[in-house]
Amino acid sequence: MNHARAEVLTARERLASIGWIPGRSEYFRHLPPPGMEVWLGDGSEMSAADPVVHEPADAGWTLESLGTARQGLVEAQWLDAADATQRSQLFAGIAAPGDSDADRFAWAHQALCRRGLRLRIGGGKASAEGEAGETVSLALRRQAQTALEAPTLVIDVLPGMHCVLLETHERGASMDAVVQNLDVHVTLGAGASLQHLRVATPAPGDRIVHRVHARLGRGARYDQALIACGSSYHLQRTELDLHAAQGSARTGAALFAAGTALEQQVEVLHRGADTTSDVEALVLASGKARAVVNAYSRIAAGADEASVRQRLSGIPTDGQPRLVLRPHLEINHDKVQAVHGATWGALPEDALFYARQRGLNESSARALIIKGLLTALLERSLGDPDVLQTLGVDALLGNAAARYLAAGKELSHE
Amino acid sequence: MKPSEPLLEVRDLRVDVGEQNVLKSVSLAVPAGALVVLMGANGSGKSTLGLTLAGHPRYKVVSGEARFGGQDLLPLSPEARARAGLFVSFQAPPDIPGVKNGLFIRSALNAVRESRSESPLDAFDFLASARTAAAELGLPDAMLNRPVNDGFSGGERKRNELLQLALLKPRLALLDEIDSGMDVDGVRAVVRLVQSLRAQGTAFVVVSHYLQLIESLEPDSVHRLDQGAIVEDGGLALARDIARTGFVRAPALAEA
Numbered sequence: 001m002n003h004a005r006a007e008v009l010t011a012r013e014r015l016a017s018i019g020w021i022p023g024r025s026e027y028f029r030h031l032p033p034p035g036m037e038v039w040l041g042d043g044s045e046m047s048a049a050d051p052v053v054h055e056p057a058d059a060g061w062t063l064e065s066l067g068t069a070r071q072g073l074v075e076a077q078w079l080d081a082a083d084a085t086q087r088s089q090l091f092a093g094i095a096a097p098g099d100s101d102a103d104r105f106a107w108a109h110q111a112l113c114r115r116g117l118r119l120r121i122g123g124g125k126a127s128a129e130g131e132a133g134e135t136v137s138l139a140l141r142r143q144a145q146t147a148l149e150a151p152t153l154v155i156d157v158l159p160g161m162h163c164v165l166l167e168t169h170e171r172g173a174s175m176d177a178v179v180q181n182l183d184v185h186v187t188l189g190a191g192a193s194l195q196h197l198r199v200a201t202p203a204p205g206d207r208i209v210h211r212v213h214a215r216l217g218r219g220a221r222y223d224q225a226l227i228a229c230g231s232s233y234h235l236q237r238t239e240l241d242l243h244a245a246q247g248s249a250r251t252g253a254a255l256f257a258a259g260t261a262l263e264q265q266v267e268v269l270h271r272g273a274d275t276t277s278d279v280e281a282l283v284l285a286s287g288k289a290r291a292v293v294n295a296y297s298r299i300a301a302g303a304d305e306a307s308v309r310q311r312l313s314g315i316p317t318d319g320q321p322r323l324v325l326r327p328h329l330e331i332n333h334d335k336v337q338a339v340h341g342a343t344w345g346a347l348p349e350d351a352l353f354y355a356r357q358r359g360l361n362e363s364s365a366r367a368l369i370i371k372g373l374l375t376a377l378l379e380r381s382l383g384d385p386d387v388l389q390t391l392g393v394d395a396l397l398g399n400a401a402a403r404y405l406a407a408g409k410e411l412s413h414e
Numbered sequence: 415m416k417p418s419e420p421l422l423e424v425r426d427l428r429v430d431v432g433e434q435n436v437l438k439s440v441s442l443a444v445p446a447g448a449l450v451v452l453m454g455a456n457g458s459g460k461s462t463l464g465l466t467l468a469g470h471p472r473y474k475v476v477s478g479e480a481r482f483g484g485q486d487l488l489p490l491s492p493e494a495r496a497r498a499g500l501f502v503s504f505q506a507p508p509d510i511p512g513v514k515n516g517l518f519i520r521s522a523l524n525a526v527r528e529s530r531s532e533s534p535l536d537a538f539d540f541l542a543s544a545r546t547a548a549a550e551l552g553l554p555d556a557m558l559n560r561p562v563n564d565g566f567s568g569g570e571r572k573r574n575e576l577l578q579l580a581l582l583k584p585r586l587a588l589l590d591e592i593d594s595g596m597d598v599d600g601v602r603a604v605v606r607l608v609q610s611l612r613a614q615g616t617a618f619v620v621v622s623h624y625l626q627l628i629e630s631l632e633p634d635s636v637h638r639l640d641q642g643a644i645v646e647d648g649g650l651a652l653a654r655d656i657a658r659t660g661f662v663r664a665p666a667l668a669e670a
Contacts, residue, residue: 065646098513350508356492358522358578359467359529365493372512376561379512 003084010041011110018099018107025101030292030324031263034207034233035237037092039108039181041148046367059115061153066166066390067137073161074136075120081113081152090116090152094185094213102237102265105209107184109150116152121192122161137164137390142182144171150181159189159217166295166391168199177205177232184212188220190244195382196224196352197391202231204260212238216247218272225378225393226253227400230260230289237265242275242306250278252381255373256400257321258407268297270336273304282313282377284370284404285321287411292323298330299338305334310340315347317366347373363405371401419484421446421617422467422500422586427478429459429466429642436462439478439640443617444586448490449608449618449652451628454639455661460621461505463639467664468502469495470560473484483585496522497529499585503575503592509563519578526582551603568595576607583611588619591628607632625657 020036021028058078065074079090087098097106121136135196147220157163180202188194194214202208208231214222228236240249253264268277277297285291295310314323325342347369374397379385388394420443429437437459444450454460466473467480469492480487483498490498510518524534535543545555551573563571572592579587589608593601608618609629620630628636629650636653638646640661646652 348508348510351510353468353470353492354504354508355510355518355522357496357504358518358582358637359493359496359524359525361525362491364521364525368513368518369510372510372561374512376512 004082007087008111011107011377015104015107015111018104021101021347027101027192027265027294030326031233031261031290032233033105033209033235036104036108038179038207039105039150039209040111041179046242051075055118055395059117059151060143061117061151062141062143063117063119064139064141065137066139066164067135073122073134074138075123075372077118079116079118081115090118090154093187094154104142104212105181105211105237106183109152109181109211112148112150112181113152113183114216115151115309116154118156120156120158121163121194122158123156133162135162135164139166139168142167142169142397144169144175144178144180147176150183153182153184154185155184155194157186157188157192157194157220158239161189162193162195164195164387164390166197166199168396169202171203171206177207178202179207180209182208182210184210186212186214186222187279188214188216188222189221190217192217193221194223195384195387196222197378197382197393197396198224198226199227199396199400200234200235200236201227201229201403202234204231206231207233209235210237213241214238214249215241216244216249218244219246220244221247222249223382224249224251225381226251226255226264227378227396228253228255228262228264229400229404230255230257230262230291234260234262235265236263240266240268240277241271242269242277242303243271245272247272248276250381250383251280252377253281253283253293254292254377254397254400255281255283255291256404257283257285257289257291258404259289259319259411261290263292263294265294266296268295268308270297270299270303270306270308273302273306278308278309278381279411280311281325282315283325284317284325284332285323286316286318286404286408287321288319289321291321292326293330295324295340296328296330297338297340299333299336303331303333304335306336308336308340312342314342314344316344317347317370318412363409367401369407370405371397374401419481420444421483423450423481423617424463424467425479427463427466427480428476429462429557430474430476431462431472435476436642437466437504440639440642442497442637442644443626444617444619445586445634446585447612447615447617448634449612449631451631451633451636452619452621452639453623453636453653453656453661458661459642461590461638462620463618464502464590465502467495467588468492471530472609493525496584497526499584501579501584501587503572503579503587503589505590507563507571507575509566511561511564511629513562514559515562515574516541518562519544519558519581522578523581529571544577544581546649547577551576551580552608569597569600572596573600573603576603579611583614584616586617586619587611588621591623594622596623601627611655625653628653
């Protein structure tokens with residue numbers, strides 16, 4: 001048996017021994033995920049005899065440059081997780097999962113992962129030419145390949161490099177329901193930055209888990225903006241490790257749940273001094289949607305002058321959705337700043353009336369205001385309106401908001 | 415609309431806000447192209463009248479009627495009233511985070527144009543006219559790219575109301591203390607715009623406390639609102655009298 005196959009079996013055995021996420025889990029109890037069998041399949045997906053039967057060599061990832069940065073700054077490797085050598089390359093530097101509730105997804109991922117993409121920003125042919133400080137803008141599109149899959153994406157941004165990345169997820173309209181367990185690992189070297197826009201808008205019957213782990217070096221910056229809509233089950237989980245001094249992270253999420261299930265979890269660990277984090281989310285929910293936002297920030301002992309901010313908002317726009325917003329802080333050091341809050345409310349009535357008084361009908365006014373609130377949130381999370389323009393946020397957000405409002409309208413007629 | 419019918423006719427309008435009766439009985443007629451000034455102490459019901467006519471859902475018409483352009487105004491939605499040509503400026507215009515001012519105004523303008531079966535303005539055509547209008551009002555182009563009223567000063571918000579007025583070109587505009595918070599140049603811009611739109615046929619109801627602005631606007635009539643009812647009608651002399659003596663009237667003076 002090769003090493004890759006052994007790791008797959010180990011992952012399966014580990015899951016079998018620790019069991020699936022318990023129903024009483026503090027993190028997952030508001031929106032319990034489907035059972036282990038959904039994420040593992042029946043075992044036929046990972047046959048040693050036929051290791052690459054389902055997925056093409058690029059594993060459904062398409063990489064394009066968005067800007068005019070010099071060629072050769074990006075090294076991309078499409079790696080086969082069924083091959084022992086390539087599997088080692090794919091998971092190099094990534095710690096093995098533990099036994100936490102969320103780690104069950106990581107074990108399931110290890111058991112099912114077939115292929116992955118590894119990007120090194122600043123690691124290409126031009127790396128020796130002193131390119132630190134340059135900005136690389138990329139679009140990374142993933143097309144779901146099979147009904148059950150566990151793709152991997154690893155991004156290493158080398159010290160001093162800046163990257164702007166648009167990561168979108170698509171699926172063929174003719175595909176049946178997709179089950180996807182995606183792992184994204186981001187490592188930022190000292191002084192590096194990544195402005196990361198992620199778009200995940202699955203079909204209503206899909207079951208999706210995306211987990212992003214970002215580890216920030218000294219003075220590094222990670223800004224994540226997320227546009228996501230609900231489905232049969234959709235979890236977006238981000239873990240941020242601010243282990244070095246002066247690391248800084250922001251996340252902003254525009255979440256849409258029209259009669260569907262959607263959860264965002266953001267876990268931030270402040271270990272370094274002078275680290276800052278800012279977690280913001282706005283979830284719109286309608287019909288009988290179940291939407292949860294869990295923000296957990298932990299300031300470890302010794303994280304002097306750490307600064308934490310969490311702001312979670314929910315707006316039920318129609319029907320009787322269930323909205324759970326949970327800002328949570330754990331502070332183990334004295335000299336820190338922490339602010340958190342959660343608000344539920346309606347769309348601003350005064351702004352709605354104002355727009356209607358100028359001639360917009362109610363649905364147009366609502367759409368405009370919703371898109372505006374979310375645009376402002378994503379601007380705050382990416383910190384630069386020009387980046388939003390480069391990434392085409394206006395159209396991406398407009399499409400997601402329009403789909404949400406159209407689905408909400410259908411639900412209200414049911 | 416009959417030729418003899420005023421553009422706006424309000425009869426015995428009684429309005430509640432929550433549990434409170436704010437307008438007791440207001441009657442007002444505004445002919446097409448006329449400029450009417452409404453004065454009154456704080457809390458007399460001036461803004462309530464404007465927001466009621468605009469169709470604000472918190473303002474409940476208990477009795478009375480309002481006709482605009484020959485049709486019953488009160489059953490219409492706020493947007494239908496706007497599309498019929500009624501513009502109400504806000505005393506405190508709200509901000510709309512994330513929505514660029516230019517996009518907001520163009521969306522509103524095109525909604526109104528669509529209701530008139532006119533083709534929509536594309537971004538290029540709109541920008542040209544918006545820049546011209548903004549320059550005439552002393553607003554920098556950059557205001558079109560900023561979110562609606564977000565971070566605007568009080569004066570900038572009022573100028574932004576004027577910009578929308580200039581581009582929407584309504585049949586009747588109710589300006590609620592448009593001069594408050596404005597500098598001298600801003601007030602001059604109000605006068606210029608009102609004169610320009612009046613020349614094109616727009617009627618105005620102007621709510622203001624300041625005689626200098628009222629005199630500059632050369633109103634056709636001036637009305638004093640007190641405790642939810644119009645208690646005095648007149649011309650500029652009434653405005654000058656109020657400016658000199660205030661809103662509190664001795665019984666004998668009011669009867670005179």
